[in-house]
Amino acid sequence: MSGTLTRITLARRPAGAPVPEDFKLVSEPLPIPDTGDVLLEVTHLSLDPYMRGRMDDVKSYAPSVDIGGTMTGQGVGRVLESKTDGFNPGDMVTGMTGWASHACLPGSELRKLDPTLPPTTALGVLGMPGLTGWVGLHRFGKPKAGETLVVGAATGPVGSMVGQIAKGMGLRTIAIAGGPEKCRLATDTFGFDAAIDHRAHDTAKSLRTAIAEAAPDGVDIYWENVGGKPLEAVMPLMNVHGRIPVCGMIAWYGGANIAEDNQLPAMWRSILVKRLRVSGFIIFDHWDEYPAFLSDMGPKVAKGDIAYLEDVADGLEAAPAAFIAMLNGGNTGKQIVKL
Amino acid sequence: MSGTLTRITLARRPAGAPVPEDFKLVSEPLPIPDTGDVLLEVTHLSLDPYMRGRMDDVKSYAPSVDIGGTMTGQGVGRVLESKTDGFNPGDMVTGMTGWASHACLPGSELRKLDPTLPPTTALGVLGMPGLTGWVGLHRFGKPKAGETLVVGAATGPVGSMVGQIAKGMGLRTIAIAGGPEKCRLATDTFGFDAAIDHRAHDTAKSLRTAIAEAAPDGVDIYWENVGGKPLEAVMPLMNVHGRIPVCGMIAWYGGANIAEDNQLPAMWRSILVKRLRVSGFIIFDHWDEYPAFLSDMGPKVAKGDIAYLEDVADGLEAAPAAFIAMLNGGNTGKQIVKL
Numbered sequence: 001m002s003g004t005l006t007r008i009t010l011a012r013r014p015a016g017a018p019v020p021e022d023f024k025l026v027s028e029p030l031p032i033p034d035t036g037d038v039l040l041e042v043t044h045l046s047l048d049p050y051m052r053g054r055m056d057d058v059k060s061y062a063p064s065v066d067i068g069g070t071m072t073g074q075g076v077g078r079v080l081e082s083k084t085d086g087f088n089p090g091d092m093v094t095g096m097t098g099w100a101s102h103a104c105l106p107g108s109e110l111r112k113l114d115p116t117l118p119p120t121t122a123l124g125v126l127g128m129p130g131l132t133g134w135v136g137l138h139r140f141g142k143p144k145a146g147e148t149l150v151v152g153a154a155t156g157p158v159g160s161m162v163g164q165i166a167k168g169m170g171l172r173t174i175a176i177a178g179g180p181e182k183c184r185l186a187t188d189t190f191g192f193d194a195a196i197d198h199r200a201h202d203t204a205k206s207l208r209t210a211i212a213e214a215a216p217d218g219v220d221i222y223w224e225n226v227g228g229k230p231l232e233a234v235m236p237l238m239n240v241h242g243r244i245p246v247c248g249m250i251a252w253y254g255g256a257n258i259a260e261d262n263q264l265p266a267m268w269r270s271i272l273v274k275r276l277r278v279s280g281f282i283i284f285d286h287w288d289e290y291p292a293f294l295s296d297m298g299p300k301v302a303k304g305d306i307a308y309l310e311d312v313a314d315g316l317e318a319a320p321a322a323f324i325a326m327l328n329g330g331n332t333g334k335q336i337v338k339l
Numbered sequence: 340m341s342g343t344l345t346r347i348t349l350a351r352r353p354a355g356a357p358v359p360e361d362f363k364l365v366s367e368p369l370p371i372p373d374t375g376d377v378l379l380e381v382t383h384l385s386l387d388p389y390m391r392g393r394m395d396d397v398k399s400y401a402p403s404v405d406i407g408g409t410m411t412g413q414g415v416g417r418v419l420e421s422k423t424d425g426f427n428p429g430d431m432v433t434g435m436t437g438w439a440s441h442a443c444l445p446g447s448e449l450r451k452l453d454p455t456l457p458p459t460t461a462l463g464v465l466g467m468p469g470l471t472g473w474v475g476l477h478r479f480g481k482p483k484a485g486e487t488l489v490v491g492a493a494t495g496p497v498g499s500m501v502g503q504i505a506k507g508m509g510l511r512t513i514a515i516a517g518g519p520e521k522c523r524l525a526t527d528t529f530g531f532d533a534a535i536d537h538r539a540h541d542t543a544k545s546l547r548t549a550i551a552e553a554a555p556d557g558v559d560i561y562w563e564n565v566g567g568k569p570l571e572a573v574m575p576l577m578n579v580h581g582r583i584p585v586c587g588m589i590a591w592y593g594g595a596n597i598a599e600d601n602q603l604p605a606m607w608r609s610i611l612v613k614r615l616r617v618s619g620f621i622i623f624d625h626w627d628e629y630p631a632f633l634s635d636m637g638p639k640v641a642k643g644d645i646a647y648l649e650d651v652a653d654g655l656e657a658a659p660a661a662f663i664a665m666l667n668g669g670n671t672g673k674q675i676v677k678l
Contacts, residue, residue, distance in 0.1 A: 008658055017666065023659040045655070047662045047674040062623065071658075099658050101678055117641060124673030125640055126633065132622040134632045139622050139625075155648065157673035161636075164645055178668040185671065232602060235609045244617045258456040261600040263571060270574045271619040278583045278617040279479040280610040282586055283471040284401065286478075293473045294465065297500075301464055302456060306503055307528050308464035309494065316384070319347055319410075319438050320362040323386045328355065329517045332369035332524065334388040334463030334496035 001081055002041065003030040007100035010065045014055055018257070020251045023071070031104040034081045039104045042079040042097050046123035048075065049225075049248055070098040074128060076119045077103065086114070094122045124157045133161030140245035141221045144155055146171030148215045150234055151192075152226035153183045158247065162223050167191050171221075174214045176207075176230050204232035212237055225249070227268055246272050309333025340378065340420055342369040346439035349404045353394055360395070362410070370443040372422045378443045379416040381436045385462035386412065387585055388564075392612075409437040413467060416442065426451070433461045463496040471586055472500030479584035480560045484509030487554045490531075491532045491565035494521045499529045501562050506530050510560075513553045514568050515546075519527065522565055543571035551576055564588070566607055585611050648672025 004027050005158070011024040018284065033039045054065045054072055065072055073140035075097030079087050083330030084107035087093065090254045095110040113119050124130065137143060143164075149166045151159045161322055163173045163186070175186035175195040183195035194214035200206035218239040224231060227249030238244070249268050271278060300306045313322035313332040326335045343366050350363040374376045393404045393411055404410055414436030418426050418624035423446035426432065434449040436442035452458050456465065461470060480501075488505045490498045493514030501510045502525070514525035514534040522534035535552035538545035550558070550572055563570060566588030577583070588607050610617060635661060639645045650670040652661035658676045665674045 002418060008654055008655060015454060018659075018663050020659050020663070025656055039438060042678050043523075044591065045658065045676040047652075047658065047676060049666065051662065052666055090393075098653065101655055101674075117637070120649055120651075120673075120675055121640060121647070123675055124649060125645060126356050128622055129673060130636060131625070131629055131632050131645075133582050134608055134621055134636060135625045140616075140620055151530060153668075155671060157647065160647065160672075161645070182671060186646065189648065226373045231606075235606055238613050238615055240613050241613050242613055244615060246617060246619045247622070262602050264602040264606055267570075267574055267603055267606075271396065271617060272621070273619070274577050274579045274581055275621055275624065276577055276583060276617075277479075277584060277619075278610060278615075279584045280612070280614045280616075281479055282474055282611070282614055283467055283474065283586070285614065286470065286474045289474050290470055293470050297473060298453065298456070301460060306464060306500070307530075308460070308469075308496065308499065309524065309528065310459055310463060312388075312459075316345055316347060316438065316440055317364055319386065319493060320357075320359050321588060323390065324357050324359070326386055327388065327391055329492075331493060332521060333499075334459075336462055336467060337382050337384040337386060338384065338457055339384060 001030060001032075004028070005030050005100060005102045007070045007098060009068050009070055010055055012067060014052075018052065018055060018191045025314055030102055031131035033104050035079055036084045036106050036108075037104050038079055038084060038087045038093070038107050038110055039081040039102065040079050040093060040095075040097070040110075041102055042075040042077040042100060043092075044077075044120050044123060045073055045097065045099060046126065046127065065076070070100055072096060073099050075100075075103065076113065076122050076125055077255065082107070086093045092119050094119075095122065098252045098291075119189075125161065129157035130161045133158045134165065136245040136247050137162050137165055137221075137223070141166075141243050142173050143169050143221060146172075148172040148217055148239075149223065150174045150211060150215065150219050150231045150237075151223040152176045153248075154186045154192060154195065155190065156225075157223060159223065160186075163190050163192050166221075167193075172215070172217075173212065174219075176211070176226075191254070191338065198230060201229075201233075207233040208237065221245075222248075227265065231268075310336050313337045315339065340369060340371075342441075343367070343639050344369050344439060344441045346409045346437060348407050348409055349394055351406060352396055356392060357391065369441055369494040372420055372443050374577040375423045375445050375447075376443050377418055377423060377432070377449055378441065379418050379424045379432060379434075379436070379449075380441055381416040381439060382431075383459050383462060384436065384438060385466065387418055387467065409439055411435060413462055414439075414442065415452065415461050421446070431458050433458075433466070435474075437530050464500065468496035469500050472497045473504065475584040475586050476501050476504055476560075476562070478570045480505075480562065480582050482508050482510050482560060485511075486559035487511045487513065487556055487578075488560045488562065489513045489515065489550060489554065489558050489576075490562040491515045491569045492587075493525045493531060493534065494529065495564075497523075497564060497592075498562065502529050502531050505560070506532075511554070511556075513550065513558075515550070515565075537569060540568075540572075543568045546572040547576065560584075562586075566604065570607075577658065650674050652676045654678065 076094045079091040092113040093110040175192040176334040186195035225247045225248035415433045418430040431452040432449040514531040525531040525534035558576045563585045564587035
């Protein structure tokens, strides 16, 4: 099959926010499918925030796009030619086509679309963003009826999925969105109980006050895909045992708007990119495990299999000085006061 | 029984690091036990970093100590007089005695000690610090043989327990400790595979280089009880799917050494005090859940029970501008490019 493939490449790495000159449109002859391959005409391409990360040359969860390489992305399209079983010309499929008019991919990397659904749903509500909301909320958010959920970028394809699932499970759902129109969509179209316009608040503190009014019982789940001001606003409102699934930090992509001394964005980026699990815990919540601990460790301590050190201060009146020294690392081993 | 009870009270709230003048020693007649109570003579008192938090008048996981109130704390002691079943004069017990020479507590709040073990073990290796290490490592650290663990404050009663349990489970264990003597203890007494003296490193970067040398395969578990420089040093060394149990932030207690623009300590404090679970995740790890997602949500989308919005840009050449606008929140709904 002859014809022209048009694609958009990465012309150079963006300095901060991408600008049009970072991209370049190039054309070339259509590729010829090999055995096992499928040639397709892309009808719709998905644009997603994660693509911003691929434009940088830093270690991330996926390879960077090379300079001159096609911008990565999921597309849906129509099969033009198939050199593998299971795909026929005219079939609607989805796969990682990149930002391109056509794609030639192994059949194993394509999925046929359900013809009863609009093909674009495969890119959004039933695609990666929808899956992100569904998996992340159930697995990391662990929603329970009666709890309160706050969602950043709430009218986006991830946030709107999260809000609707949570609402259906009996949570109070609060949207953060940019501008009155998106706030209206959040409540009217996506059923959020309340929507807060972050653009109407200059400071994290002012945004926090608005969220606090909408969340009188505090926040149990903060769906974090933004970073920046919303994160700073919500954090002090979190309830004990709250959950924060982190699947993005769009406010901090590109390194803009970050105070020089603020280590939080770098930390948050590590949590996201490395899928870290950070768990605050307080031992007073876990005293019920004391008997199990004692049966496990007691005999080991008695046998001398577990070493321990004690640093003993003498007399009650020595306690303050010993305490002050301990906070500065002045003790060696468990600090005890012998009375 | 007549006599004098001596106790140490909070004289005033510390400004930053506590100083001796923040404490006051007071004496008063021995209390007379009521029905159900036990009067005991404290023989040993535990000093723990969490007590620093109790000295501040801020919302935390436990009430603050009032000005003039006895400093809280766990002690072990000998029963002098019992007005309840199960305790007799001479029994060794432990409970929340506070910083005091004697305590009068309900029998239900006391635990009799195993006479075959030294009584002070109830305050350290077999007390709250030991339990903290045991619960936190198993439940939140989820150690696996062959992984690498880094422990802050490694010769302390929590860190030394964590290191020894992990070593016994087949992990590579790396201690961070202050000074050559503690480093020697970490390897010789507690069996860490390597020990790094944080005092020998002025910057987080230099400390990071030393940890990286000791952890050639990266860090799977960072036991976080310090905050500050060690946290900053370790974070970039974390492996994908790493775990960070947070049970303290001693470097940041009292608000010292925090750059004005650095939001990280406040965030970390929230994670700790509120026992938050922060989970970074990347949807590309979860594609195996796609069929389950599709069976759950596909029919709901088909029936119109789940709303979705699409923002459609026209033509491949419109993709860069649409992408740039999306990163600034300029789209409404899932951003798609129609080719």
